[in-house]
Amino acid sequence: MKSYDVKFWKIKRNASSKQPSYVVRWVVGGEKQSTTIRGSELAKNYLSDLRQAAKRGEWFDTVTGLPESMLKAKNARTWLEFATAYVRIRWPHQAATSRQAATESLTAVTPVLVTDRRGRPSVDVLRRTLRDHVFLPEDRCSEPGHEGAAALRWLEEASLPMRDLEEPRHARAAVEALAVLLDGKAAATSTFRRKWAVFHHALEYAVELGELAANPLDRIKWKPTRQSNAVDRRVVVNPRQARELLTAVSYVGRTRGPMLVAMFACMYFAALRPAEAAGLREQDCVLPEEGWGQITVTKTRPQANKRYTDSRRTFDERGLKHREEDEDRPVPIPPELVAILRAHIEAFGTAPDGRLFYTRGGGTFSGSAYAAVWREARTYALLPAQVESPLAGRPYDLRHASVSTWLNAGVHAPEVAERAGHSVEVLLRVYAKCIDGQRDVANQRIEKALSE
Template sequence: MRRPGPVAAPTILGCFQALGSGSDLSSLRQAAKNGEAFYEDSGLPASMVKAKDARTWYSFAVAYVHAWWPHAAAKSREGMTDTLANITPVLTHDLSGRPDDAIIRRALREYAFVPEDRRPEPTPEIAAAIRWLEAASLPLSALEDARHVRAVLEALALLMDGSAAATSTYRRKRAVFHHVLEYAVELEELSANPLHKVKLRKAKVTGDVDRRSVVNPQQARELLIAVSYVGRTRGLMLVAMFACMYFGGLRPGEAAGLRMKDCLLPKQEWGVLTLEKTRPESIKRYTDSGETHDERGLKHRDGKATRHVPIPPELVALLRAHIERHGVAEDGRLFRTSTGRTFSGSAISNVWKEARTYAFSPDQVGSPLAARPYDLRHAAVSLWLNAGVHAPEAAERAGHGVDVLLRVYAKCIDGQREVANRRILKALAA
């Protein structure tokens, strides 16, 4: 076993001869002058052994993916992989034979940053890109130099085409980079998180909803009618799913995971949806099931947690009609294709895009008004708040924290300015 200890002068002289001249010799002399401990088996000082044994950024990033993969959801895996694929090409030496950037990115996303049991057989160009990355990658310790950290942040602030990334995109990727560096500090491979030394400011993200995207009840109903006219059967099979997003405030993944046993649907009264599962969509290589949809627990909640959402009679009637007309999948899911599969995100988006052209004027089609199916959820929560539903109750139904709810939907609450003005006038009169 190697251990630091005093080394006789001849051994140090032997190291000088083995190393030759230049920066290594200079470092060795400096270590001896500083009184550093030397390893008996190699005759090298502790600082040089540490540098010699240090991992490259590439090897550490691969190890990080393997460590965190089992604990992350498919979407988190996708985001983690995408961010590391942005970072890794930046942290390389200027080594000859560099592959095309698109090939490097494919090699990282589809091969290197995927667990070994999920990796496809690499093509010759992918294998060559991996060999180049292994040889060209900077050591992890290079991140102690602020210029490398800044280079990474500047890369994360740009899209693949060189245009500026949205502030939310930059902040999300920066958060991944921060977590990777914190992991390196935890393993004592970095002395401190070097990200704290570099400031690259982007505009602050408020995260609030654009009130221009929020439809009123009449517009929402017109959209649901328009959906029913899309395609021969696809639109009809999705009407009730979109209705769940508007009348119940469900997220798309929650609506996709809704099962018959989750629904209490009386004939003429309010019903209740007991949400337990969600089916978010991702790329197959990131899911546990190997399909595009994984079944998971509710967002931001314990895996076995549930959420009870009261739904108005109008939605109850739509769901009862949907079940009577289309039945349910073998596992009880309400919304599925004719073959029993979950509707893809692209299919849902295409139906919605076509329905907007039927329900809206050309000017409205070109506006942010209900531009995405998710905007139905925003419209639902905005409606609740404007109807006077207390924030804690609205937050519980939406599956939000109260602070997040009020921050996100602050601009969608109508009438507050007039109320404030009346209160101020009353105070001034007193």
């Protein structure tokens, strides 16, 4: 029986379970529903999926408690049907970059999760069909041509039943597909880990819906290589080098370089991420004539393929990374950056919506555009050997330099983490190797202890 009368309760810890598990509870048409999920984040995601379905106006089944979209995924007979439903369920509350990552990952594994049938199209055709006509919301899927329609029919007939994914050999084949790029070369560890995480989450979702008894990835002896994610100290510039690079940016092009100096300065003096700097507005800034000012980071403008953004443009406006949607982050800024921003506003003004950094057409500088300016500026500011080195190889390295400078100056880690938008744990793990002088301090303390 279908019902639109849905109420949600808070997630509660399952006290009777030895291993941490959580109970998601809701009511459909007066019928109480619940499911127990291992892991608090998975439980939160599951409840979020239910809430999103209700927001979209989907009916809920009073027997299973599931909304229309999740019921389709649960009743899916093949991997292709399940993966398509999974993408569409997750789409509304994912960022554009996460949507793109999901599509890329599922597009990589789906061609190997098939039976051996005659008439198999080429891998390129299969991937193009999945990317353009399958793993998108229905209103974004274009009609495939003759070649794409034939490939889609073949996939529908050849796709493995969901129960077959419980065989480790199929999970292993999928992981092997994730480990290589389109050209057959081995994928970078970070790329593999990102795609593996998406596939793992999709299978966990299948377990939650009862499509699989257990996640088959947990049974194969192939785990993503652990990464420290620590910043390479070779990319970190010192204050003198940073200022020389900012000056060099002003020499690039007739207007583009001068318009980007302040944006790069925000990355260095305020440790803003590029997407945060791109979303900075005049109303977010306190810029006194003397002394320290403040930037309140409220929005970001991450870049993604148009097919994955809500606006159908290259940039979506979103909330801050790892924070609630309406949460902001105040960052005190030194007088030097205050002066740079005041001069920038006086010279270039703002976009109609108040943004400080915009193109002639009022848009946002693309990553390739400001990266090209940065590459040229490095050739002006650095020695030839330094240009060939990793030193400040990317604009993002200015943020690394900023955080490293704060830590080396003795600013307490919690304060640095708050300004940079990190947790203290991530901050120390990522930047530990960039804190100069700590080895000498440690040696002195050990020597003093041994002499007592």
